Amino acid sequence: MGAIRTLAIGGGIGGLSLAREFIIRGLPVTVLERAPQLNPVGAGIIMNPNAMRVLEENGLADAVRQGGWPYMIRETYDRRGNLLAIRDYRPLYSGGKISIGALVHRAHLLHVLYEGLRSGVVRFGVRVRKIDLLPDEVRVETDQGEIFVADLLVGADGIHSQVRDHVFGVTEPLYMGYRSHRFVVENNLGMENFTEFLGRGKRIGLVPISKNQLYVWTTFNSPIESRELAMTSADRFREFFGEFKNERVGTAFSQLESTDGMICTDVEEIRRGGWVKERVALLGDAAHAVTPNIGQGAGMAMEDAAVLAQEVDAARDAPRQLPEALGRYVIRRRPRVENVMRLSRQVGAEGQMSNPIACWLRNHRIRRAGRDAPRMLEELERLLAYRI
């Protein structure tokens, strides 16, 4: 029997990471991506230390760092710009306890992941029409009538996963009650640290992703049926976030001439569904979309990819043991993902508080917790020192 042939649906961060992990182990893999080319999303992304550890192991960390900005310090302020807490990662870095995090443009990250593959591994512009799970293989037919046959099918097709819906039945993402805008402006004030502002039912993050670029994210409470996400103008947008009285926010927002290019996303989760069945595995958002509050969704997809590759590699000489390998993937990943999901959800719930007294108490809690640096470092280490 030959090597295990893997077909991944979806060439986002998860699918490209999976391909990289398979290729460095000499495992055959093809990725089908429906977009005609790499999706150049106009936003930044936080590559937390655990994600950077995966990239160090698979050889792409230097390239990611070259186009990004080191993640050294996270500053948290209230909506008026009063400092609540500083999280300084440097003692953990200098002690070698965790890898140095990176703040990067998404387009740069995707480019590095893609460049890490042989040409032909990713097939762009391919839409899946039909998936057949047969006893000994998986057959996938595309809209163009092309047929792909594999031993293992990986659904890396994001939160609205077609593979997940086909294999496990339709699962609607769970809307968490808030939305997020994202865009990139010039880093006119030379900001160096991840800086966030907590308001009432709203938050703003300013994240340097290079010397000259600042990634801006917001969150805001919003009923699911609201049309508020379609901000009509830059002025309307500034007015909507008018409670944030700080020069850094003002300088970033003043650069907006229109809302063109601004991304607005519903914050949603995929919880506790199946991840594997026979010859199919899900990873990343397809399996477990996480809220963005601690910058871990892509990190989880990268960790998934590395663990899945390890388990498939271990079964490479015994393809009949693939189902057991997939079972081990779930056992290794589920507790970690569920923990991250829970933490992220909690941070989101705190951050989206809107009652003035609740916000005051929250800010007080954050200020108090910020004074206990050793405890904060311990908690960060527990989350970020994850080893595959």
Ligand SMILES: Cc1cc2nc3c(=O)[nH]c(=O)nc-3n(C[C@H](O)[C@H](O)[C@H](O)COP(=O)(O)OP(=O)(O)OC[C@H]3O[C@@H](n4cnc5c(N)ncnc54)[C@H](O)[C@@H]3O)c2cc1C
């Ligand atoms: C507001 C916001 C901020 C975030 N910030 C961070 C952060 O700072 N750090 C972090 O680690 N994570 C962050 N995340 C999460 C992160 O973006 C996701 O977890 C990550 O992109 C998931 O990668 P994925 O490959 O699983 O899915 P996706 O990135 O969604 O990729 C799926 C791919 O599959 C393709 N596809 C879909 N259906 C099909 C099909 N039927 N056939 C072929 N191709 C298909 C899509 O075109 C896409 O390219 C954030 C998320 C949000 C919403």
